[in-house]
Amino acid sequence: MTTSPGELDELCYLSAQSMTSLVTSDHFKIIKKLGEGSYGKVMLAVHKKRGTAMALKFFRRRSTSLQAFLREYNLSLSFCTHPSLTRALGIFFSTPGHYVFAQQAGLYGDLYNVIVSEERVSEECTQRVMSQLSGAVSHLHSLGFVHRDIKPENVFLCDQACRWVKLGDFGLARPRGTQVRAVWYNSPFCVPEVENAKRIIEAEEEDEVEDIWMSVEPCLDSWALGILVFCLLTGCFPWEESTSDDLSYCAYRDWFNKIKQREEVSQNCEKYGGDTVGEEAEIEVASQFDSLSSLVLTLLRQLLHPVPWLRAGPDEILSYLGGPWLLKTEKEEMRREQEAREEAKKMRERGGVGKEKEILGRRER
Numbered sequence: 001m002t003t004s005p006g007e008l009d010e011l012c013y014l015s016a017q018s019m020t021s022l023v024t025s026d027h028f029k030i031i032k033k034l035g036e037g038s039y040g041k042v043m044l045a046v047h048k049k050r051g052t053a054m055a056l057k058f059f060r061r062r063s064t065s066l067q068a069f070l071r072e073y074n075l076s077l078s079f080c081t082h083p084s085l086t087r088a089l090g091i092f093f094s095t096p097g098h099y100v101f102a103q104q105a106g107l108y109g110d111l112y113n114v115i116v117s118e119e120r121v122s123e124e125c126t127q128r129v130m131s132q133l134s135g136a137v138s139h140l141h142s143l144g145f146v147h148r149d150i151k152p153e154n155v156f157l158c159d160q161a162c163r164w165v166k167l168g169d170f171g172l173a174r175p176r177g178t179q180v181r182a183v184w185y186n187s188p189f190c191v192p193e194v195e196n197a198k199r200i201i202e203a204e205e206e207d208e209v210e211d212i213w214m215s216v217e218p219c220l221d222s223w224a225l226g227i228l229v230f231c232l233l234t235g236c237f238p239w240e241e242s243t244s245d246d247l248s249y250c251a252y253r254d255w256f257n258k259i260k261q262r263e264e265v266s267q268n269c270e271k272y273g274g275d276t277v278g279e280e281a282e283i284e285v286a287s288q289f290d291s292l293s294s295l296v297l298t299l300l301r302q303l304l305h306p307v308p309w310l311r312a313g314p315d316e317i318l319s320y321l322g323g324p325w326l327l328k329t330e331k332e333e334m335r336r337e338q339e340a341r342e343e344a345k346k347m348r349e350r351g352g353v354g355k356e357k358e359i360l361g362r363r364e365r
């Protein structure tokens with residue numbers, strides 16, 4: 001089923017008729033602030049009659065249009081039915097200063113905190129998160145929407161170990177095919193196809209402004225998922241901005257193009273006969289990807305394809321789960337070996353000699 005923009009507009013029109021004004025404290029006990037954004041803040045609250053905990057999202061009326069508020073609320077309420085999407089709870093109202101709606105609350109912070117607080121998120125945890133996000137984003141895409149703002153701050157945690165995460169913040173989500181002004185911003189999450197918009201910002205100073213328009217397409221989300229995989233595995237960004245001004249991005253793009261060329265040559269050899277290029281020297285990976293396995297590099301080349309219409313969809317991630325995403329460093333190998341030895345020693349001391357070989361064997365596998 002593909003949702004037409006008209007359906008969401010209709011829901012917004014209907015909900016606008018039943019918007020009520022409330023005094024928040026009459027109905028909710030505010031527990032604490034969960035976070036804030038440019039639009040306002042998000043508070044953890046308990047509904048006084050129902051006793052249930054929920055996130056109340058407050059949008060300043062001064063800076064938020066009613067239409068934008070209702071669009072985010074209705075999208076979250078009616079289309080975010082996947083377990084890894086943050087769903088609205090059917091409660092929305094206004095106060096003199098804010099528009100407010102209630103949403104499922106993630107009680108364990110967001111993915112940004114996980115990335116900055118841990119030296120490195122384990123590959124198991126990365127894969128757990130990415131498999132859930134793959135499903136959530138595919139679900140949104142199947143309904144005809146593109147999220148357009150996937151980043152660690154918008155992935156909320158329902159437990160400490162990221163066994164259940166939820167993508168939230170649908171403020172920028174739009175139906176596929178919507179024409180929007182291309183806006184460049186200084187972040188690796190910003191796709192390379194808006195690089196021209198950066199030139200516009202530069203030209204603005206000289207008053208030569210002509211807007212560039214682009215179509216909202218699912219490949220915007222694929223790019224963000226690729227960047228997120230990299231952030232989780234390495235704890236840092238692959239580059240500062242996805243433009244020709246950024247040396248690290250250029251190094252990635254050069255590596256990408258070399259691999260592509262070699263693949264094309266070898267496909268032609270297979271098709272038309274001739275020498276294969278298997279014995280050629282290995283193409284050196286851009287240095288920021290040094291610690292990643294060839295498996296995850298192949299996935300990243302699909303998601304972070306510089307040409308938007310050749311980018312893979314979010315469901316591509318599923319084909320790469322289960323295998324290694326990180327190269328094992330010598331140090332890690334030694335740590336594992338040491339752990340196995342200690343575990344085996346403990347077993348010996350407890351008299352479980354038979355198990356010792358099993359442990360060492362299991363570790364070596």
Ligand SMILES: Nc1ncnc2c1ncn2[C@@H]1O[C@H](COP(=O)(O)OP(=O)(O)OP(=O)(O)O)[C@@H](O)[C@H]1O
Pocket residue numbers: 034035036037038039042055086103104105106107109110153154156168169171
């Ligand atoms: N449903 C929720 N459950 C738990 N925490 C939430 C929830 N919604 C938002 N938060 C927290 O509040 C923060 C800000 O909310 P939100 O993601 O909606 O705005 P933002 O994208 O950071 O703001 P901006 O609009 O400026 O980009 C989040 O990073 C998260 O930590």
